[in-house]
Amino acid sequence: MRELRDKAAEMGVMLDGAQLRSFQVYMDMLLEWNNRMNLTAITEPSQIITKHFLDSLSLLRFLARDKPCKLIDAGTGAGFPGAPLAIAAPLFEVTLMDSLRKRLVFLNEFIKTAGIINAVTVHSRLEDAGRVKEHRERYETVAARAVAGMSTLAEYCLPLTAVGGYFYAMKGPAGRDEAAGAEGIIHALGGCVDRVEDVLLYDGKAHEPIYHTVVLIKKIRKTPTEYPRRADKIAKSSNATN
Numbered sequence: 001m002r003e004l005r006d007k008a009a010e011m012g013v014m015l016d017g018a019q020l021r022s023f024q025v026y027m028d029m030l031l032e033w034n035n036r037m038n039l040t041a042i043t044e045p046s047q048i049i050t051k052h053f054l055d056s057l058s059l060l061r062f063l064a065r066d067k068p069c070k071l072i073d074a075g076t077g078a079g080f081p082g083a084p085l086a087i088a089a090p091l092f093e094v095t096l097m098d099s100l101r102k103r104l105v106f107l108n109e110f111i112k113t114a115g116i117i118n119a120v121t122v123h124s125r126l127e128d129a130g131r132v133k134e135h136r137e138r139y140e141t142v143a144a145r146a147v148a149g150m151s152t153l154a155e156y157c158l159p160l161t162a163v164g165g166y167f168y169a170m171k172g173p174a175g176r177d178e179a180a181g182a183e184g185i186i187h188a189l190g191g192c193v194d195r196v197e198d199v200l201l202y203d204g205k206a207h208e209p210i211y212h213t214v215v216l217i218k219k220i221r222k223t224p225t226e227y228p229r230r231a232d233k234i235a236k237s238s239n240a241t242n
Contacts, residue, residue: 001021001024003049004020004054005020007050007054008054008088011060011061012060012061013065013088015088019087021114022114022115023053025110025113025114026053026083026114027045027053029109029113030078030110037102039077039106040052040078050201051201052080052084055081055145055212056081056082056083056085056145057085057088058199058212059081059085059168060088060089062166062214063085063089063092065088065089065091066091067091068091068093069093069140069141070092070093070095070139070140070141071085071094071140071142071143072094072097072135072139072141072142072143072160073095073096073143074097074142074143074144074157075097075098075099075126075148075156076097076103076107076121077098077103077145078103079096079107079110080145081143081170082095082096083096083107083116085143086116090117090118091118093118094118094119095119095139096119096120096122097121097122097123097124097135098122099123099126104122104123107119107121108121122135126157126160126228127155127156127228127229127230129160130156130159130223130228131228135160136159136223137162137219137222138162139160139165140161141165141166141168142157142160142165142166142167142168143167144156144157144167144168144169145170146170146172149178149182150169150171150178150179150182151181151185151237153169154182154185154186154189154191154217155189155227155229155234156228156234157169158186158217158219158223158227159223159228161191161217161219162219163220163222164218164219165218166216167191167216167217167219168214168216169215169217170212170214172213173211173212175212175213175214175215176196176215178215185237186217188224188227189223189224190221190223190224191217191218191219191220192217192218193215194217196213196215196216198211199211199212199214
């Protein structure tokens with residue numbers, strides 16, 4: 001965990017001993033459970049630190065970890081970025097949502113084993129969650145990482161975002177172009193692209209630099225009641241756009 005501690009510190013995220021132990025438990029359980037189910041294609045510890053842990057923690061450059069924050073990780077998969085954020089920011093109230101129950105079984109076991117008290121899991125499709133009172137426009141911060149194309153992702157996530165809050169879409173190098181191509185649907189959903197920022201994960205000393213982009217979308221008005229549409233209609237609309 002020394003590599004995680006040092007590289008997180010370079011990002012301005014200081015992790016204490018208890019947090020590093022939680023990350024060690026996370027890595028150990030991720031690798032163990034990955035033998036039983038498909039949780040991640042990344043299995044080399046150093047790559048897990050960079051491409052999962054540090055990648056997730058990079059969102060803290062936009063969030064104040066010393067203040068309460070109601071955050072949902074939409075389509076969390078194996079817990080990224082939500083679970084690392086819950087470890088690093090104990091004041092956050094983190095919801096990990098996914099449509100595949102077996103992933104949540106893993107996450108619930110990790111939460112229990114590591115003693116994480118500020119994270120819960122929810123089993124739901126995003127398009128369903130965006131239509132129910134319990135989740136619709138209830139989260140000041142919505143984060144999603146590599147779940148779908150930008151247009152589709154916006155329709156999944158902006159209905160969950162509270163007015164005045166932000167949706168953070170963690171994308172690859174094409175994120176800037178994706179954001180530009182999705183501006184129409186983002187506006188229709190009540191959002192606007194605030195800015196797009198590039199994030200460097202490696203400094204290039206030991207490995208090639210790894211970049212991703214974060215698209216920051218502010219929710220400026222309520223999402224119209226017709227959104228989100230059914231998954232098949234979202235997919236059809238996205239394919240037509242592409």
